[in-house]
Amino acid sequence: MHDLIESVIVIVAPRRCAGCDEPARGIFCAACDALLEHAATPTAMFHYGGPIADAIHRYKYQGRSDLSGALGSLMARGATRQWAGKVDAVVPVPLHWRRRRARGYDQAALLAKPVARALGVPALIHGLRRVRHTPSQVELPHHERRRNVDGAFASRKLRGAERVLLVDDVRTTGATLAAASEALREGGVGTIHTLVLATRVLT
Numbered sequence: 001m002h003d004l005i006e007s008v009i010v011i012v013a014p015r016r017c018a019g020c021d022e023p024a025r026g027i028f029c030a031a032c033d034a035l036l037e038h039a040a041t042p043t044a045m046f047h048y049g050g051p052i053a054d055a056i057h058r059y060k061y062q063g064r065s066d067l068s069g070a071l072g073s074l075m076a077r078g079a080t081r082q083w084a085g086k087v088d089a090v091v092p093v094p095l096h097w098r099r100r101r102a103r104g105y106d107q108a109a110l111l112a113k114p115v116a117r118a119l120g121v122p123a124l125i126h127g128l129r130r131v132r133h134t135p136s137q138v139e140l141p142h143h144e145r146r147r148n149v150d151g152a153f154a155s156r157k158l159r160g161a162e163r164v165l166l167v168d169d170v171r172t173t174g175a176t177l178a179a180a181s182e183a184l185r186e187g188g189v190g191t192i193h194t195l196v197l198a199t200r201v202l203t
């Protein structure tokens with residue numbers, strides 16, 4: 001039955017590679033799949049670059065919110081391998097409402113849902129709030145990135161979420177995840193794990 005549903009979906013809307021938009025059988029076509037660099041850390045799925053960077057770029061900056069399903073399921077696979085039974089909730093690193101309004105969606109929130117579903121825990125989409133609008137980390141020199149996001153987040157009281165998996169699409173220096181973790185800790189979360197789709201740094 002599952003196969004039948006899959007083939008119907010293929011007929012109605014042929015699958016496209018998340019990296020290059022060519023027809024593909026899976027999330028990536030064979031050529032892109034061969035170029036993916038898997039990260040050797042439990043906190044990231046891939047090294048940022050090549051097809052995954054193209055997919056993320058399309059997802060974030062070209063209005064392709066439909067890629068959240070494919071990219072979210074990639075993350076969900078990694079999350080189940082590492083964090084099944086070890087976290088009580090998934091919390092995404094939120095966008096500031098102004099940026100969310102401009103983009104029409106919050107990319108990390110869309111990724112958090114399939115990850116939480118795979119882990120069998122709630123996705124606390126509003127667990128963190130971005131209280132300050134900050135320039136994108138990518139636009140800033142390294143030494144200014146920590147200061148840029150310092151105090152940028154506030155946590156809501158997360159009942160029953162002693163152990164949280166904090167998720168984001170990209171880790172640039174780790175400063176954003178550190179600031180978001182600090183806010184969660186102030187909100188009473190004891191253990192914080194992090195997972196990103198792609199990392200620009202190795203730690």
Ligand SMILES: [Zn+2]
Binds near residue numbers: 017018019030031032
């Ligand atoms: Zn491709």
